[in-house]
Amino acid sequence: MTEDPRSEEEVRAERLVRIGRPPRNRAEVIRKLVWVLPWLVFLGSPVGDLASGHHTTWATAAGWAGLLVFVGTYLAVVFRTMGRPYAGGTIVALVAVLWVLGLVLALCFGSAWLGVFVYVSVTCGVTLPLTTAYWTIPLTTAAMMLAGWAADDLDDAWGLFLVVLLVGYSMTGVRQLVRTTVELRKARATVAQLAANEERLRLARDLHDLLGHSLSLITLKSELAGRMLPDHPDKAAQQVADIEQVSRQALVDVREAVTGYRRPRLADELAGAQIALTAAGVTADLPVEPDLAHLPEDSESALAWALREAVTNVVRHSGAQRCVVELVRRQTLDGPMLELSVEDNGSGGSGKGPGNGLSGLTERLEKVGGSLEAARVKHGFRLVARVPADAQVSSADVGSPA
Known part of the structure; x- marks a missing residue:
């Protein structure tokens, strides 16, 4: 089974963003239901009130009809907000229906129905513009208190006071958190695209600077050699020799430039290591x-x-199953050194291809005045690479005689 190579932080951010988007598969439908359905616990009291038989047949039927309309409207508004929201006017109308219906049900059937105002508050926090939600949520709380006063049961109303008030404002916070996460991901993608564009422009500029003059010179000398060839073959040969020299130098310049672009960066390798280890099921x-x-x-x-x-x-x-990477600066007799330590709890091992094993790596480190240690430890394998952390020390080590 292929594992997700992304980091845990990216996976959590993606799940958070998906809260505000329509479900793509059955698993996301179930997750969204798990998010929405627990809120229906506040319907226990109204359902119990209707099932108790304390009301007349017509009142009970009207109560069930009103409850079904209320719940259906609430779920429709919430689920549409996760996908393709209704237009602004439709949202206001539906929230008004919930608000009026909740107030009527609570006034007609008593304090057992005060819990419906929790859903009205949630709907205000999720769907309405923030500036509107900030005053409709306390208004909903006030309506709940009014219904509790009319039912002569302020104790239940006070018990729900903070729930109705805070749950609405918490929904506005969730909305802002989702919106901020989406904007941050878009900004990160934009920054990555701009960085890639800048790198391409830099590469194009450097190649133009490297090859523009050389290719122009080659073209000019080629035309000159062509004109000299019939009457002055010796001078034409000299021009051809110049062309060869310029071409070789241009090739050297391009190779140096490409080598610079291919130079691995430690930050990039750390990011790549995180992805590779996570994909392999190794805790990094x-x-x-x-x-x-x-x-x-x-x-x-x-x-x-x-x-x-x-x-x-x-x-x-x-x-x-676990790999720990540490990067530490140390002061040694040879000057400041940067030490990279990679330790795992496995059986060890190394590549066998030429230039890819520990011997090739040792040579690479020694070229810059560094060193390599690799050995088994008590519960796995540990590799330690050290390099000079100061440009002057590095130059002195490389330039010193063996």
Whole structure:
């Protein structure tokens, strides 16, 4: 079975956003019913009152009809609000129907029906504009108190006072929370799109700067060599040699540029590690915001490769259930070092391909003046990669003779 590779935070945010959207499948219908149906507990008193036989046949029939209309209107309004809401005028009319019907039922049948005002308050908080909901909710509470006074049962009314008042305002809070979550997700998607566009523009600009001059020069010399070829083959040969030199230099520049774009970033690798470990069913504990200030690019790249290799080993070979990644700055005799630790509770193991195992990783770290330690521990396997955390230290280590 394929597991959801997203983080728990993203899954929770997605579920929260889905509260305000129509159900897509049976499971979401059940979740929404579980969200809505418990509120019907306040109908217990009206149903018990009608079933008690204290009213005449016509009054009981009218009570059941009024209760069914009330509940049907409430559910229709709430479920439509989760999907495609009614127009503003229709919403106001339906809320008014609930409000009047609840007041009439409570006045006619007594204090057992005061609980219907809970649904009126919920409907005001969920459907009406916030500025309108802020005054209709206390108005609904006041109407409930009036019905309790008319039924000569203020004790029950006071018992429901805070419930009716607070449940309405809590619904306005849920609405704002859902709206904020939706806006944040849209903003995050927009930021990601803008970042991708900026990266594409930077790549296009850099390639233009790298190749524009070289290609123009190649074109010019090619035309010149073509004109010289019949009468001055020796000069044409010199132009061809120049073209070859310019082409080789352009190729070197492009390779360097592409290498820079392919340079792994530690923050990206941490995000990728979280996704990979979660997808593999491994409980991951990773640093959220690593301190990478003043870290040389080569050191960051080496640590990123170390993290990628370690996580790959955990996912493919270790059989672990938990993996802990730590990133710590340490002061050593060789200067400040940044230490990456990856520890799991599995059986260990490493890749066997050339350049992909621990030997290749050791060489990569040593190039930037770092080191690698990998060994079994009491309950699993631990890999520790260290790199210089200071550009001056890194340059000194790389440039020193062996």
